[in-house]
Amino acid sequence: xxxxxxxxxxxxxxxxxxxxxxxxxxxxxxxxxxxxxxxxxxxxxxxxxxxxxxxxxxxxxxxxxxxxxxxxxxxxxxxxxxxxxxxxxxxxxxxxxxxxxxxxxxxxxxxxxxxxxxxxxxxxxxxxxxxxxxxxxxxxxxxxxxxxxxxxxxxxxxxxxxxxxxxxxxxxxxxxxxxxxxxxxxxxxxxxxxxxxxxxxxxxxxxxxxxxxxxxxxxxxxxxxxxxxxxxxxxxxxxxxxxxxxxxxxxxxxxxxxxxxxxxxxxxxxxxxxxxxxxxxxxxxxxxxxxxxxxxxxxxxxxxxxxxxxxxxxxxxxxxxxxxxxxxxxxxxxxxxxxxxxxxxxxxxxxxxxxxxxxxxxxxxxxxxxxxxxxxxxxxxxxxxxxxxxxxxxxxxxxxxxxxxxxxxxxxxx
Amino acid sequence: xxxxxxxxxxxxxxxxxxxxxxxxxxxxxxxxxxxxxxxxxxxxxxxxxxxxxxxxxxxxxxxxxxxxxxxxxxxxxxxxxxxxxxxxxxxxxxxxxxxxxxxxxxxxxxxxxxxxxxxxxxxxxxxxxxxxxxxxxxxxxxxxxxxxxxxxxxxxxxxxxxxxxxxxxxxxxxxxxxxxxxxxxxxxxxxxxxxxxxxxxxxxxxxxxxxxxxxxxxxxxxxxxxxxxxxxxxxxxxxxxxxxxxxxxxxxxxxxxxxxxxxxxxxxxxxxxxxxxxxxxxxxxxxxxxxxxxxxxxxxxxxxxxxxxxxxxxxxxxxxxxxxxxxxxxxxxxxxxxxxxxxxxxxxxxxxxxxxxxxxxxxxxxxxxxxxxxxxxxxxxxxxxxxxxxxxxxxxxxxxxxxxxxxxxxxxxxxxxxxxxxxxxxxxxxxxxxxxxxxxxxxxxxxxxxxxxxxxxxxxxxxxxxxxxxxxxxxxxxxxxxxxxxxxxxxxxxx
Numbered sequence: 001x002x003x004x005x006x007x008x009x010x011x012x013x014x015x016x017x018x019x020x021x022x023x024x025x026x027x028x029x030x031x032x033x034x035x036x037x038x039x040x041x042x043x044x045x046x047x048x049x050x051x052x053x054x055x056x057x058x059x060x061x062x063x064x065x066x067x068x069x070x071x072x073x074x075x076x077x078x079x080x081x082x083x084x085x086x087x088x089x090x091x092x093x094x095x096x097x098x099x100x101x102x103x104x105x106x107x108x109x110x111x112x113x114x115x116x117x118x119x120x121x122x123x124x125x126x127x128x129x130x131x132x133x134x135x136x137x138x139x140x141x142x143x144x145x146x147x148x149x150x151x152x153x154x155x156x157x158x159x160x161x162x163x164x165x166x167x168x169x170x171x172x173x174x175x176x177x178x179x180x181x182x183x184x185x186x187x188x189x190x191x192x193x194x195x196x197x198x199x200x201x202x203x204x205x206x207x208x209x210x211x212x213x214x215x216x217x218x219x220x221x222x223x224x225x226x227x228x229x230x231x232x233x234x235x236x237x238x239x240x241x242x243x244x245x246x247x248x249x250x251x252x253x254x255x256x257x258x259x260x261x262x263x264x265x266x267x268x269x270x271x272x273x274x275x276x277x278x279x280x281x282x283x284x285x286x287x288x289x290x291x292x293x294x295x296x297x298x299x300x301x302x303x304x305x306x307x308x309x310x311x312x313x314x315x316x317x318x319x320x321x322x323x324x325x326x327x328x329x330x331x332x333x334x335x336x337x338x339x340x341x342x343x344x345x346x347x348x349x350x351x352x353x354x355x356x357x358x359x360x361x362x363x364x365x366x367x368x369x370x371x372x373x374x375x376x377x378x379x380x381x382x383x384x385x386x387x388x389x390x391x392x393x394x395x396x397x398x399x400x401x402x403x404x405x406x407x408x409x410x411x412x413x414x
Numbered sequence: 415x416x417x418x419x420x421x422x423x424x425x426x427x428x429x430x431x432x433x434x435x436x437x438x439x440x441x442x443x444x445x446x447x448x449x450x451x452x453x454x455x456x457x458x459x460x461x462x463x464x465x466x467x468x469x470x471x472x473x474x475x476x477x478x479x480x481x482x483x484x485x486x487x488x489x490x491x492x493x494x495x496x497x498x499x500x501x502x503x504x505x506x507x508x509x510x511x512x513x514x515x516x517x518x519x520x521x522x523x524x525x526x527x528x529x530x531x532x533x534x535x536x537x538x539x540x541x542x543x544x545x546x547x548x549x550x551x552x553x554x555x556x557x558x559x560x561x562x563x564x565x566x567x568x569x570x571x572x573x574x575x576x577x578x579x580x581x582x583x584x585x586x587x588x589x590x591x592x593x594x595x596x597x598x599x600x601x602x603x604x605x606x607x608x609x610x611x612x613x614x615x616x617x618x619x620x621x622x623x624x625x626x627x628x629x630x631x632x633x634x635x636x637x638x639x640x641x642x643x644x645x646x647x648x649x650x651x652x653x654x655x656x657x658x659x660x661x662x663x664x665x666x667x668x669x670x671x672x673x674x675x676x677x678x679x680x681x682x683x684x685x686x687x688x689x690x691x692x693x694x695x696x697x698x699x700x701x702x703x704x705x706x707x708x709x710x711x712x713x714x715x716x717x718x719x720x721x722x723x724x725x726x727x728x729x730x731x732x733x734x735x736x737x738x739x740x741x742x743x744x745x746x747x748x749x750x751x752x753x754x755x756x757x758x759x760x761x762x763x764x765x766x767x768x769x770x771x772x773x774x775x776x777x778x779x780x781x782x783x784x785x786x787x788x789x790x791x792x793x794x795x796x797x798x799x800x801x802x803x804x805x806x807x808x809x810x811x812x813x814x815x816x817x818x819x820x821x822x823x824x825x826x827x828x829x830x831x832x833x834x835x836x837x838x839x840x841x842x843x844x845x846x847x848x849x850x851x852x853x854x855x856x857x858x859x860x861x862x863x864x865x866x867x868x869x870x871x872x873x874x875x876x877x878x879x880x881x882x883x884x885x886x887x888x889x890x891x892x893x894x895x896x897x898x899x900x901x902x903x904x905x906x907x908x909x
Contacts, residue, residue, distance in 0.1 A: 021894075062662040063769050063800070085668055115610065126610055128618055129587045140894060144858045150767040152799040152839040154573045154622045155847075155854060156881065157863050158586065161618020165611070182668035205528055209551075211642045211708060251711030303607035305528035329609055356612035374612040379602045384614050386869035391862070393894055402613065 004047045010135065010143070010174035016048055017172060017396075018141035026399045029168035031071050031107035035114055037099040039167055039372050039401045041364040050109055053174055061086055064151055065132065066180050070109025070173035077108060081180055089181040090127050091118025093285045098297065098361060103286075109173045115165030118285035119216035119244070122208070122304075122326050128164035130179040136163065136171035139392025149177050162387070168398040169406070170391040184215075184246035188256040189272035189280060191232060192241040192263045195219070197308035197324075200241045203266045204327040205305055207243050212259040216244035217327040218284050224323045227289045230280045232270050242272075244281060284325055287332050287360075295321075295334040296341050296362045302355035304329035313349035318342045337362070341370045350374075373402050381405060415462050415503075415845055417879045420510035424490055428467055431490060435470050435512070438480040443518075445469040454495065454513045458560070459503040459846055461762070461816060466493065466507035471515045475593065475601060475631045478514070482629065483599030485512055491875050492597070494625040496536060496568025499560040501763055502844030504572060504624045504880060514629060516567055522546050523632070529607045530637050531590055536567020536630045540574070543635065552637040555582035558840070559748050567630040573622030575840035577673040577747065578704075580798035582638070584840070586621040591634035594620060596627075597871045607634060619866070624842050625877040627870040641706035644672065645716060646743040649723045650697030650730035654678060657699035658773040660726035661797045664703070667722060669715055673704040674798035675747050678777070681754065681792040681805070688753030691746030692739075694730045701797065702743050750794045751805065758790070758807035762819045766830030767839035770800045779829055780804055787822040789815070801839035802830070828853045843881045851883050860884075865891050 005027075007013035020027050026045040030036060033049065054071035061084040068077060074092055081087050092111050096103040112134075117126035133147025146159035163170055192203060200219035207214050218241070225233050225240040233240050243263070245255050260269045272280060283289065290297050302310050307328030314320065320335040320342070335342055346357045356374035359367065376384065381403070388395070388406050400407040424431070428446075436444045445451055451465040472478045485492050491511035498505050507513045519535035525547060526532070532543050532554070540561040543554040557576035558564055564574065570592065575584045582588070591605035604616045611617055620627055651657040657676055664671065677685065677693075677700045686693040693700055701723075705715045716733060723731055734740035746753070754761050768776050777793065784791045790807040804826055808819040827837050831853045838847055851860060860882060867874070868888035878885060 060769065060771070062666045063771065064665065065769075084666075115615070117610075121609060125583065125587050128610075128615060129583065138862060142858050142862070144862045145855070146859065146863070148767075148836040148854075150769060150800050150835050150839075152575060152579070152584070152767050152796070152801045153836040154575075154584075154840055154842055155837045156843065156851065156859075157627075157866055158573070158618055158622050159863065159866070161586065161615045161621070162866070164618070165615050170614075182665075182670060185668065205530075208530060209527065209639050211639065213639075213707065247707070248711055248714050250714050251708050254710040255708055301608045301610055301612075303526075303529045305526075326609060354606035355608040358612070376613050377603070379596075379600050380604065380613065380616065383596070383602065383616070383869065387614055387619075387866060390865035390869045390892075393892065 004049055006049045006052055008052045010053065013050065013053065013172060013174055014137050014141070014143050017137045020046065020396055021141035021394065024394055024396070026396050029172045029398055031110040032105050034096050034101050034105035035099060035110050038095070038114060038360060039367070040404065041368055042398055042401055045399065048172060050172060051107065056080060057175070058149065064180050065149055065177055067149060067175060067177040068108050070107060070176055072108045073104070074106045074108060074111060075104050082183070085183050086180045087183040088130065088178065089120060089124040090130055091120040091285055092116055092127070093118050095286065097291045098287050108176055112164050112173070112176060113166065113168050119218060119281055119325050122217065122329070123215040128161050131160040131164050132179055133160060133177040134163065134173055135175040136173045138171045139394060139397045147177065151179050167401045169388060169402055170397065172397065186249045186252040187244060187246050187274070187277050188252050189277040190243045190245070190256060190259050190263060191270040191272065192266050193236050193268045193270070194238045195241050195267055196239070197221070197311060199266060200239065200324070201305055201308045201328045203241055203263060204243070206262070207259060208327050210262065212245060212255045214243045215246045216281060218242045219324040219328065221323065224289050224321060228280060228283055230272065230276045232272060232276065233280060242280065244277065289323065290332060290334040294337055296337050296366070297360045298333040298346055298357055299360045300331040300333060300346070300350055300355060300357045302329055302331065302350055303353055306353040307331055310349050310353070313352065314346055317345045339366065341366055343370045347374060371403065417464070417508060418885065420508070424510045425467065431488065432468055434484060435468065435481060438484065439470055439472050439477050443471045443473065445471070454507055454515065457495070457498040457500040457503060457505040459501055459506070459844065462503050462506050462845060464507050464509055466513035467510050469513040469515055471518055473518045475595065478595045478629055478631055479599040479601055481512070481514065482595055482597055486598050486873070486875060489873065489875070491878055493877050494571070494629045496565035496571065497539065497563050499564040499568065500572060500842065500844060501765070502838065502842040502846040504842050504844040506845050508879065516565065516629070519567070519631065526607065527552070531607050531634055532637055533632065533634045534566055536633055537565050540564050540566055540569055547637050548640070551640050553640050554635055555588055555638055556585050559751065566633050566635065570621050570630050570633055571623065571625045572842045575801070577675055577796065580674060580796070581670050581672045586618055588636045589617060589621060589633070590636055592617060592620060592630055593632035594628040594630050597873070597876045605634065622842070624844060624881055626867055626881060627876070643709045643712045644704060644706040644740060645712050646734040646740040647703040647716065647719060648693065648732040648743055649701040649703065649728045650694045651699040651727060652697060652729055654699045654777055655774045656727045657701055658770060660701060660723055660728065662770060663722045663726055664719055665798065667718060669718055671703050671719070671798065672706040673702065675702040676700065676795040676797035677747065677750065678793040680790065681750055681794045684753040684757050684792060685746035685750045688756060689746040689749045691742045692732065693746055697729060702747055747794065754792050754805045754807065759809040759811065762806040762808060762823055764804045764806065764823050764826050765801070765838045765841040766827050766835055767799070767801045768830050768833050768835035770797070772833040772835070776802065776829060776833060780826060783822055783825055787818050789819055789822055796839070799839070800835065824850055845880055848881060849883050851881070861886065861891055868892065
């Protein structure tokens, strides 16, 4: 269906949803649709694009809060924050190129709807942890709000958390408030060369448990490291383990020296400064290494210390490329396209010690048959379906985006 | 405080219910004796008291599940309780309800340094988690003032904060996994030792749900390496506005201290008399600022903060010389509530959050209200995040003082909302702020929250009478007025 509804005000958005409710007509809710390829494809729905609900309505640096429309482009927010040396501390990734589009298209609404976070997740949390409040329209066609515009609030259920990562299946955002934080004054990245995966997990755990306070910990096997635009990484001739330190200048220099001494026991070390460090962590954040080609791409969240073991199990059955972020707790994995996307092997391997696997990139036909999101246990799935119904009893918002279970049975599509 | 009317048909079956519950939790685990039940009649909000119909103290998740399933079948209300330290009446029993005490779930199940997390039963105290890992150099960051007594399960139910949550977050930001039992007895496990959930963020939803959605039976929390150094600064000001400006300048300069607390003159004097922390007594406002990290970082930040404080007009600055002095600085603040309790027969602790730049306006108005109501007030304030704790001093033995204190309190909270803030920053809504929810939320907002409740507990048996000012039947909340056509998939439950 080609129809696109593009409201310019929250009132128009409300009318659009109410119109869809009156006709029991499904809506595909998007911002600028840059992450439309994430999740199950949606068919036969009218597109509700929120990109014109844009603009920053409130920014109070001393209060650490910012409010904006869901269609506000992230780069606009980041540019304003940078003027006051602040940032979205959870390091929003830009999956545009990974999902076959352009970079710089992501919106605040899309970011929160997908609950994304970059390498600083281990220190600073994900988008959900900085999502303070919203106004939205439920699938019942009712405008409602939750949370607030202050950083500390426990009034009522924390529906911001519930809506973060709900992929637009519960409500369409019309206004969002997030917490912002100071940007670090200085950044250094310590590189450790030549570690096997197991040793890298131990080295990263040692760093995470020590006094150096790393804000990012990643490990790249040699074949992935070779692809980096940073010479110190690409030219390493083998695996590279990276540890980022941030903070006030004197503190970072001191911790960097201490960490290099500590890591000297594991292998040769090097350090990245300013631009190189920034480039490297952007590559990790945006999964740049897996952009080219037609590989299917998976994102695995596991207990950090088990990262290498999970990969060990998968590689017994599946030929793949991979790298680790989040001290081993986030694995990006690429494999040559298969009809089953390796889902069973990957999810079985994750299940041994717990976690979840998301099929981030695959053809629409594959994403329609292989569940892109890790199927939850039956009791959680049933509860999730009841929660979905509490916001969207007709199943109109992004039907089937997260699970085929919330689609109407065949032959009864609205 | 109006609570749901007791169900006489349930009260009439009290003896039979007790016998049936005793088959699930044998021996001392079911309390029927009316004198013994008085031990559970209130939580930390002592103004409201109501002994439960029965108390059940299970020891295993199977027992919790069976108790809930049975109560669900029998249409009996259940109120979960951790350590009973809630300041908002979240664990206030119901006359016709079962009080489900989780105190026997008091074991730490696993300490996993490799993944930097602890798995604990919900009755373990907040401080108990830190104590279990501190020899290895770790700690659990959220530190509510009641941390020696409050339970980790209760912390999850209330999304507890503490003086360090400015830098390290609330409970919700430090939680990785939960096991939880729904009212129908279903046991669900969410999260684990990994980050972020695979579907809807039920972990985030359950945190701070005040015991209305499920009973927590296991908790997995993150632990952090203890900072190498921590240093406290006591900074005194001749007026509250200057202190407020100092806080804004520090954050504006890009410094997020581990904690940043403010006290007004009455609070300073009460705390100093109680704890002898070395607070200056000749100032109108006192900031306690804690900086942590590597020694070099703390030195560096102390210099920046001192400069800002001087520029903001600080009249006294004291830097902790050692760990004992730093802890002494905190001892006064952490004892502020009991300290105020010594200068007044009773006190009522409020918990609104405001945008910090509204501080002067709010405190001026509180002073006016204080005169109007004829009740003294002391203010302690998590200055970094705008969470204000006015302590209203009253004497419950004086006719109508409690009523005046409550009216004063609700004026303060409405004021917080009016200036762009919220009713509760960390203590929860409970029964205390229930009837004020309408000041912050309209009917559509509250109805959607209650629909979420219906998804967990359609019969409304789990902790009813808390959080929501008006209870609607789930069927009524779920009704939709669809103009055209039938509902597309009729077998889905609708709420």
